[in-house]
Structures are given as structure tokens and as C-alpha cells.
Amino acid sequence: METLSYLFSGFQTALTFQNIGAAAFGAVLGIIVGAMPGIGSLVGVALLLPLTYAFNPTTAIIMLGAIYYANMFGGAFSSILINVPGDAPAIMTALDGYPLARKGKPGKALMTSNIASFAGGLLGMIVLTFFGPALAQFGLKFGPAEMTTLMLVALSSISWLIEGDVMKGLAATCIGILISTIGISTNTSAARYTFGVVHLLSGINFIPLVVGFIGMAQVFNLLGQQERENDLVVKKLGIKDCRLDKEDVSRMVEPTIRGGLLGSVIGFIPGAGATMASIVNYTIQKKSKRNKEKLGTGAIEGIAASEAANNGAAAGAFGPLLALGIPGSGTTAVLLGGLMMWGLQPGPRLFTDSPDFAWSLISSLYVSNIIALILALVMIPFIMKVICIPNKILIPTITVICFVGSYASTTSMWGVLIMIIGGILGYVFQRYGYSASPMLLASILSVTFEVNLRRALNISGGSLSIFVTKPLSLIFLLIFVGLLFSPVIKKAYRKSKAQKAEKSA
Amino acid sequence: MKKKQVALVMAGIFAMGTMLTRAMAAEAAESTSSFVPDKTIQFNVSSKAGGNSDLITRTITDICTKEDLVPKNFVVNNNTDGGGNIVRIETHDTKDPDHTLLCFSSGDMQSMLDSDIGLTVEDFAPIATMAADKQLIFASPDGNYSSFEDIMAAIEAGTKINVGGTKSNEKVVFDMFAEEIGKTDMFNYMFYESSAESITALMGNHIDLAMGSPAAAISYVESGDIIPVVALSDERFVAPLDGAPTMVELGYNVVQSPMWRGILAPGSMSEEAQQYWSDVFAQVCETEAWQDYLNNYLLSPYYNDLETTRQIMFDTEADYLAGKE
Numbered sequence: 051m052e053t054l055s056y057l058f059s060g061f062q063t064a065l066t067f068q069n070i071g072a073a074a075f076g077a078v079l080g081i082i083v084g085a086m087p088g089i090g091s092l093v094g095v096a097l098l099l100p101l102t103y104a105f106n107p108t109t110a111i112i113m114l115g116a117i118y119y120a121n122m123f124g125g126a127f128s129s130i131l132i133n134v135p136g137d138a139p140a141i142m143t144a145l146d147g148y149p150l151a152r153k154g155k156p157g158k159a160l161m162t163s164n165i166a167s168f169a170g171g172l173l174g175m176i177v178l179t180f181f182g183p184a185l186a187q188f189g190l191k192f193g194p195a196e197m198t199t200l201m202l203v204a205l206s207s208i209s210w211l212i213e214g215d216v217m218k219g220l221a222a223t224c225i226g227i228l229i230s231t232i233g234i235s236t237n238t239s240a241a242r243y244t245f246g247v248v249h250l251l252s253g254i255n256f257i258p259l260v261v262g263f264i265g266m267a268q269v270f271n272l273l274g275q276q277e278r279e280n281d282l283v284v285k286k287l288g289i290k291d292c293r294l295d296k297e298d299v300s301r302m303v304e305p306t307i308r309g310g311l312l313g314s315v316i317g318f319i320p321g322a323g324a325t326m327a328s329i330v331n332y333t334i335q336k337k338s339k340r341n342k343e344k345l346g347t348g349a350i351e352g353i354a355a356s357e358a359a360n361n362g363a364a365a366g367a368f369g370p371l372l373a374l375g376i377p378g379s380g381t382t383a384v385l386l387g388g389l390m391m392w393g394l395q396p397g398p399r400l401f402t403d404s405p406d407f408a409w410s411l412i413s414s415l416y417v418s419n420i421i422a423l424i425l426a427l428v429m430i431p432f433i434m435k436v437i438c439i440p441n442k443i444l445i446p447t448i449t450v451i452c453f454v455g456s457y458a459s460t461t462s463m464w465g466v467l468i469m470i471i472g473g474i475l476g477y478v479f480q481r482y483g484y485s486a487s488p489m490l491l492a493s494i495l496s497v498t499f500e501v502n503l504r505r506a507l508n509i510s511g512g513s514l515s516i517f518v519t520k521p522l523s524l525i526f527l528l529i530f531v532g533l534l535f536s537p538v539i540k541k542a543y544r545k546s547k548a549q550k551a552e553k554s555a
Numbered sequence: 556m557k558k559k560q561v562a563l564v565m566a567g568i569f570a571m572g573t574m575l576t577r578a579m580a581a582e583a584a585e586s587t588s589s590f591v592p593d594k595t596i597q598f599n600v601s602s603k604a605g606g607n608s609d610l611i612t613r614t615i616t617d618i619c620t621k622e623d624l625v626p627k628n629f630v631v632n633n634n635t636d637g638g639g640n641i642v643r644i645e646t647h648d649t650k651d652p653d654h655t656l657l658c659f660s661s662g663d664m665q666s667m668l669d670s671d672i673g674l675t676v677e678d679f680a681p682i683a684t685m686a687a688d689k690q691l692i693f694a695s696p697d698g699n700y701s702s703f704e705d706i707m708a709a710i711e712a713g714t715k716i717n718v719g720g721t722k723s724n725e726k727v728v729f730d731m732f733a734e735e736i737g738k739t740d741m742f743n744y745m746f747y748e749s750s751a752e753s754i755t756a757l758m759g760n761h762i763d764l765a766m767g768s769p770a771a772a773i774s775y776v777e778s779g780d781i782i783p784v785v786a787l788s789d790e791r792f793v794a795p796l797d798g799a800p801t802m803v804e805l806g807y808n809v810v811q812s813p814m815w816r817g818i819l820a821p822g823s824m825s826e827e828a829q830q831y832w833s834d835v836f837a838q839v840c841e842t843e844a845w846q847d848y849l850n851n852y853l854l855s856p857y858y859n860d861l862e863t864t865r866q867i868m869f870d871t872e873a874d875y876l877a878g879k880e
Contacts, residue, residue, distance in 0.1 A: 190758050191759055192759070193756060193759050193760075193761030194761055195761075234640075237746060239670075239722060241671070248641070248672060320752075374755075375774060508743060508745050511743070
């Protein structure tokens with residue numbers, strides 16, 4: 051009850067004319083910046099931070115929150131329409147969003163993405179409001195051992211995403227892991243596979259790699275096709291084409307609710323974040339038996355799973371930030387910088403020292419969630435027409451976006467080079483039936499895996515017992531073992547059942 | 556003959572012209588009282604947003620903007636890539652040296668010298684030192700050790716102790732500590748990307764001890780999430796960090812390695828711009844907001860002009876390189 055009264059007083063602050071205006075303005079900018087590939091929420095918030103100087107601290111923070119939050123909505127747009135993920139969390143959205151758009155239903159894909167974002171985010175905010183401090187404490191329990199085994203589970207779930215040839219899928223996964231080892235090792239400071247190139251010291255930047263691997267590779271692919279066969283012949287797209295019918299909505303329910311809750315919990319773990327949340331929820335959805343269509347072919351369930359989870363995590367990431375002063379992601383780290391510029395001391399005492407501020411920030415998240423939804427809904431009928439653009443215009447446009455995006459995310463030509471090499475590799479992958487997503491996901495996950503594995507072994511003095519003596523770690527380890535052996539067990543079970551049936555017969 | 560004369564006259568005119576333009580250029584430089592930034596200034600930081608280097612940079616740029624000390628805006632560029640080396644190389648190689656600054660501490664210097672990028676402080680233009688700070692060793696209240704005596708008892712019993720901290724100054728001063736108590740092989744020092752990360756690990760009881768500066772740790776000490784165990788300084792810190800005894804109190808020699816925090820510019824920055832920035836930062840240090848910052852983060856004031864700053868930075872570098880050999 052106390053929480054509610056705090057929340058309402060927060061709403062009173064957030065709902066003044068000036069603050070709603072700031073939130074709306076922030077949401078518009080956030081969606082636009084989020085829709086630009088390569089810029090994404092991290093760079094977006096950093097770029098727009100100076101804009102908030104003109105306001106008083108509370109208004110400024112509300113605006114920052116809106117920018118950050120609306121970014122998550124915008125990120126899906128380019129994923130769905132041109133298959134160029136705006137940022138890492140949107141990779142999973144592209145897997146189903148783009149195929150659905152190519153089927154002539156861009157409106158439906160965008161609508162699903164936005165409603166799932168809204169609902170997932172709302173669930174995340176409710177979790178944040180009522181369990182924020184408690185979950186932040188829970189997040190602290192994730193030390194090196196727990197993170198290692200959690201990553202084992204996540205890495206093995208990549209196998210669910212592999213389509214077609216299993217060996218090729220595993221090869222792609224291994225290439226991803228290899229790419230992640232390039233650069234200075236966090237644990238030992240040793241330079242690995244850098245061949246004296248200073249830029250390689252920092253490893254391969256992920257965003258340019260994604261933009262190249264998916265976006266640029268698609269350009270190469272389009273170039274190889276006949277103009278006419280690929281141009282979508284869509285009649286006129288109207289508002290009607292955006293509507294979701296009853297069946298669509300019922301298909302969204304399961305992935306969205308799970309995504310919102312799971313995402314917000316993952317958001318609370320320092321060092322995990324929105325990308326991890328969308329990967330985990332999508333792979334779980336892929337295993338679900340209730341999918342009406344196969345995931346990866348343009349299923350509504352897939353879009354909803356990815357978007358609900360990453361927005362849930364975006365809300366959850368505020369938990370450790372507000373309750374402990376620990377930024378859960380790169381973007382919240384920039385937000386933290388913004389908070390401190392206003393003389394606020396984020397940290398364990400924020401809720402006790404400046405409750406007004408903390409609660410008005412939380413309530414402004416609710417407000418910006420609604421504003422972002424409305425804005426996105428207004429934009430869809432216009433923006434979905436991008437899908438009808440003929441290839442001769444689309445190809446150069448995507449090319450420019452890839453170049454600008456990879457430059458913007460690294461502010462160096464090095465990023466552009468990574469994008470181009472990534473594009474060529476991505477094209478080769480496509481031609482020979484290797485899927486890109488296992489490779490990209492493996493390269494994200496294995497960085498966290500390696501750093502934590504080495505730290506854990508360092509702590510235990512080289513003994514593997516650390517992974518079984520910690521309860522959380524043991525749970526993840528059991529899940530991992532279960533995942534590994536479940537096909538074998540299932541097979542054995544079926545066999546014995548069949549034998550029994552034979553015997554009784 | 557004629558040709559020679561013409562050539563001579565021409566040469567004379569050229570010489571006069573060169574001298575004239577030189578003189579005019581010099582006059583112009585003087586009359587406009589040197590340099591004023593006419594573009595956005597890039598301020599490079601090798602720590603994450605929220606890290607110590609980031610905090611000081613944001614404070615400085617904020618004061619410059621609020622007090623109108625600089626006519627243009629700052630863009631703070633956080634980049635931890637390559638152990639902070641990328642941002643140092645970027646600063647060194649910038650095409651706009653007059654509008655590029657780098658937040659630089661003695662810890663950063665050590666990690667730069669340890670890497671193989673081949674840059675030393677001599678490749679840059681030291682602009683100012685701004686503040687100095689020292690470190691403490693922290694433990695968790697619900698962990699195994701809550702005092703120096705606990706740590707020593709555990710070591711005597713043969714237990715290895717896990718310590719988390721950053722690669723830079725924190726590692727150096729912790730090594731000094733371990734050496735002073737004569738137990739260098741009983742500690743397991745783990746690298747974290749930032750003090751925030753190692754303190755988070757300590758709060759979750761994943762490590763036994765964490766290194767940290769007052770700035771990074773104070774709010775967690777106030778809230779009782781971590782406790783200060785040893786002050787690596789010649790005197791105790793002020794409340795709430797005053798619970799930690801110094802090494803002298805514990806019966807050892809003093810162990811400390813004050814870390815200066817300052818600002819470097821690319822080596823190619825013009826003399827005028829160097830003087831300009833040195834003056835600007837002197838003004839920053841005189842503001843109330845700067846005093847508040849120093850008080851909030853328990854830092855000592857440590858502004859020095861161009862000449863002294865060069866001396867300090869070159870001396871620290873020489874000492875460090877001598878120590879390595």
C-alpha cells in the first residue's frame with residue numbers, strides 16, 4: 051500500500067503538463083533514433099542527453115526515461131521492415147518480423163511488435179514497482195559461478211535455433227565463439243588474435259557485425275536476384291492491414307506474458323540485459339508446442355516473444371540502477387551519468403534520500419510506455435509502406451543505412467570495415483546454408499561465459515566444485531544437463547513404451 | 556647578370572614577405588589573446604559512465620557549461636575498449652588536437668605503459684592535475700572477514716583470499732599492501748572492469764575483499780552494504796570511512812599510492828590551446844561546485860599549472876618504469 055501511495059505521488063509529479071510534454075517529446079525522438087540501425091538506445095540516449103540540460107532535474111530525467119524506453123519500440127521497426135536490426139535486442143525480432151512483412155503483412159508484424167512491447171514493458175514496470183528492491187538483491191546473487199552456468203544453459207539453447215543441417219549450425223556457433231575471443235582478455239590482459247592491429251585490441255564490435263551480417267548480406271542477396279521476382283506485389287496497404295484479429299491476439303498472449311515477467315527478472319541481473327532476455331524467451335517459445343506456425347517463418351509468437359522480453363528487461367534494468375546504483379546495461383550506465391549530472395546520488399540510498407525523484411522516474415516510465423505505444427500506432431500505417439519500395443531504391447537505401455549505422459555505433463571507419471567483412475561472410479553463410487543467428491548469439495554469450503568461468507575458477511582455486519556447491523549454480527547446471535540428455539531420455543522412454551506395448555500385445 | 560639581379564631581388568622580396576607574414580601571424584596570435592574553441596570539444600574517458608574518471612569528467616564539463624567558461628559544448632566519449640588504450644590512441648591520433656581532451660589518472664598511465672601500444676606520457680601534452688585520491692580495502696559485513704586481524708588469521712591458517720579490483724592503480728597499491736605484510740602468495744587478485752563491478756561482486760559475497768576509492772564506495776558504506784577494513788593512506792579517512800585503521804596503526808610501514816587525476820591533451824595541441832585549457836581548469840577548481848565535488852568524493856584538491864603538471868606526470872612515469880625493472 052505504501053508503494054502505491056508513493057507511486058501515485060510519483061504520477062502527480064509525472065503528469066504535469068510540462069512533464070507529459072517532455073515525455074512525449076522524448077518518446078518521439080526515442081522512436082526515431084531507435085529505428086535508425088546502429089544508433090540504438092545506448093548511443094541514442096548519449097546523443098540526446100545534452101537536450102535535457104534545458105529542463106529542471108525531474109523533467110530532464112523523465113525525458114531521458116522516455117527516450118530510453120521509446121528506443122526499445124523503435125528498434126523493432128528496421129528489423130521488421132528492412133531486416134536490419136537497429137540494435138542487439140532486435141536481432142530476434144527480425145527472425146520472424148521480416149518474413150511476416152515479406153508475406154505482405156508488414157502492418158500485422160509492426161502491430162504485434164508494438165503491442166507486445168507495450169504489454170511486456172507494462173509487466174516489467176509492475177514487477178519493478180512492487181518487487182524492485184527485493185529483486186535487485188536477488189540479482190546480486192549472480193556471481194561468477196551462477197553466470198557461468200546460466201550462460202551454459204543459454205549457449206546450449208542456441209541448438210534449438212539451428213535450422214536444417216546440425217553440423218552447419220554447430221560450425222556457425224563455433225565461429226561465433228571464436229570471434230568473441232579476439233581482443234584483450236578481461237581476465238588476464240593478454241592480447242589474443244590481434245596480430246599487432248591496435249583496433250583488434252578491443253575485439254570485434256558487435257553492432258557493426260550484426261548490421262553487416264544481416265543487413266549488408268541481404269543487400270548482396272537482393273543484388274543476385276532478378277528484379278521482378280523479388281519485388282513484392284502488394285495491393286494497397288491500408289489501416290485494415292494493421293488489425294490483429296482474435297486469433298492473432300490469442301497467439302500473442304503466452305509469449306508476451308512470459309516475456310514480460312522473464313524479461314524483467316533477467317533485467318535485474320547485472321550484466322545480462324535486454325538482448326539476453328529476448329534470446330531466452332524466443333528460444334523457449336521455439337520449443338513451445340502451441341505455436342501455430344513454425345518460428346522463423348514469420349510467426350506472430352516469435353515477434354511477440356522477442357519484443358515483450360526486451361521491453362520487460364528494459365524496465366527491469368531500472369531495478370539495480372535505482373535500488374543499488376548498479377547499471378544493468380550500457381544504456382542504464384549512460385542514464386546513471388545523466389542522473390549524476392543533476393547532483394543525484396544513485397545508489398543504495400536513492401529511495402530513502404530522494405524518494406520523489408525515484409518514484410516520479412518510475413511513474414514516468416508508465417507514462418512514456420503509453421505515449422510510445424500511441425505514437426507507434428499512429429506511425430504504423432505510414433511506415434509500413436516501406437515494404438512496397440522496389441529493389442532498385444531499396445538496395446541503395448539499405449546500403450547507406452548499413453554504412454551510416456556501422457559508423458555511428460563505433461564512430462570510426464573501423465566499424466564500417468567490420469560491417470563490410472561481416473556482410474561478405476554473412477552472404478557466404480546464406481549461400482551455403484549456415485544460419486547467422488547461432489553465430490551472432492554465440493559471440494554475445496560466450497564473452498560473458500568466458501569472463502565468468504575464469505573468475506569462478508580463480509575464486510575456487512581451480513576446483514570445479516564451485517559450480518555444484520552454490521545452489522543457484524547447481525539449479526542451472528541441472529537444467530543444462532537435463533537439456534543435454536532430454537533427447538536421449540525421451541528416445542529411451544519411447545522405446546521402452548513401445549516394447550511394453552509390444553509385450554502386452 | 557640581369558638574371559642574377561632579378562633573382563636576388565626576387566629572393567629579397569620573398570624573404571621580406573616571409574618575415575612580414577611571420578610577424579603578422581605572431582601579432583595576430585597575440586592580439587586575439589591566443590585560442591578560443593570554435594567547435595564541440597571531445598572529452599575522452601577510459602572508464603564506463605559512473606566510473607571515477609567519468610565522474611570527474613562530467614563534473615568538470617558540467618561546471619564549464621554552467622559557468623560559461625567555455626563557449627562550446629563538450630561531448631563526453633566513454634570507451635573502455637582495449638583496456639582504455641583505444642581512447643588513448645584516439646586522443647593521440649586525433650585530427651583536431653585543440654578540441655580533444657583525455658581524462659587521465661596515474662592508474663591509466665600504468666595500464667598504458669603496461670600495454671604494448673608504444674605510447675608514453677611524452678607523446679601527449681599534460682594539461683593539469685585536478686585532484687588526488689587514495690584507496691581502501693573493503694569487506695562484506697556478512698562475509699568471512701570483517702577486520703585486518705580476521706584476514707591475517709585466515710592467512711596464517713593457510714586460506715587464500717580472493718580480492719577484486721581494477722587493473723590499474725588498485726592492483727599496484729594492493730601489491731604494495733601484500734608485500735608489506737609479507738604474504739604476496741596468499742592473495743588471489745581478480746581483475747574487474749570497474750570499481751562498480753568489483754564492489755557489486757563483494758556485495759553479492761562472490762569475493763572476500765574489494766579495492767576501492769572513497770568515491771566509488773562511500774554510498775555503499777553509508778548503507779552498510781560493505782565495510783572499510785584497511786585505509787591505504789598515511790591517515791584515516793573521514794566519516795563514514797573512519798573505521799578503517801591505517802597500516803601504521805596496524806604496526807607496519809605506511810602503504811599508499813595517491814592517484815592523481817588530471818587531463819591530458821594530444822601532443823600536437825598548440826601552445827595557445829594548452830594555455831587556454833590550463834586556465835579554464837584553474838577557473839573550474841575555484842568554483843564552489845568543484846569544492847562540493849571534492850568534498851562529496853573525499854578527494855584532495857590538487858590543481859597544478861602546465862609546468863608543474865608536466866613535472867608530476869613525468870616523475871610518476873619515471874618512478875613506475877624504474878619500479879618495473
